[in-house]
Amino acid sequence: MKRKILSLLLILPLLIPVQILAQNEIERERISLQGLQEFGFTANIEGSRDIADSESLTPSVIRQQAVNQLVQADLRYVSDEEVRSSADIPFLYMHINTMQLENGLVPFSIQLRLYQPVILPLNRDLQTSASTWETGLVGIVSFDRLETINQAADGLITDFINDYFVANFDRR
Numbered sequence: 001m002k003r004k005i006l007s008l009l010l011i012l013p014l015l016i017p018v019q020i021l022a023q024n025e026i027e028r029e030r031i032s033l034q035g036l037q038e039f040g041f042t043a044n045i046e047g048s049r050d051i052a053d054s055e056s057l058t059p060s061v062i063r064q065q066a067v068n069q070l071v072q073a074d075l076r077y078v079s080d081e082e083v084r085s086s087a088d089i090p091f092l093y094m095h096i097n098t099m100q101l102e103n104g105l106v107p108f109s110i111q112l113r114l115y116q117p118v119i120l121p122l123n124r125d126l127q128t129s130a131s132t133w134e135t136g137l138v139g140i141v142s143f144d145r146l147e148t149i150n151q152a153a154d155g156l157i158t159d160f161i162n163d164y165f166v167a168n169f170d171r172r
Contacts (some may be wrong), residue, residue: 032132033167036116038076040083040091041066043153047098050143051106057146062094065150066157073161087129090116092160094153104143111136112156135159 043062051057070077083089093115098108114133120126135156141148 029133030163030167032116033114033164035168036090036164038078038089039070039114040078040080040089041070041094042080042083042091043094043096045096045098047096047106047108048100050100051098051146054146057096057098057149062096062150062153065154066092066094069154069157069161073165075161075164087127088117090114092157093131094156096149096153098149100143105140106143106146106149107138107140108149108152109136109138110149110153110156112153112160114160133160133163 041063043059043066045052045057045059045062055061067077078089078091083091091114093113095111095113096108097110098106100106112135113131115129115131117127118130118132120128137152137156139148139152
């Protein structure tokens with residue numbers, strides 16, 4: 001028993017800095033959302049032909065859901081044409097990866113990233129675009145429940161909107 005307690009006491013201080021660093025990274029990502037006024041959105045879905053042929057899980061469905069959420073949150077949505085015409089417009093990029101197993105289950109992962117213009121001071125102030133905020137998740141559903149992936153995608157957009165409002169209006 002004493003050995004277990006001693007081992008725990010030795011390991012515990014090593015874990016605390018990792019948690020602090022993770023919290024610091026989350027805060028840095030939120031700070032990158034400050035002052036942004038508008039956003040584009042694009043979605044990409046990879047998967048088997050059966051999943052690609054599904055009417056409930058398509059890039060256009062995911063895109064419309066996301067745009068609706070952004071507009072309902074009073075965030076200015078920018079059309080694809082505007083985003084393509086200017087490297088200065090931030091945009092959200094959602095990538096959904098699915099795989100259909102023989103038993104009818106569909107494992108999936110979703111990544112949502114915000115790309116925006118950045119300057120690289122170590123490279124003679126080169127201006128480029130980089131991901132400054134991200135979130136994601138993994139899950140598994142049955143083939144007849146693909147709409148659950150849409151709901152998970154909605155949840156990630158909600159996470160972005162919440163972080164945006166914390167960064168811009170909830171400064172303590």
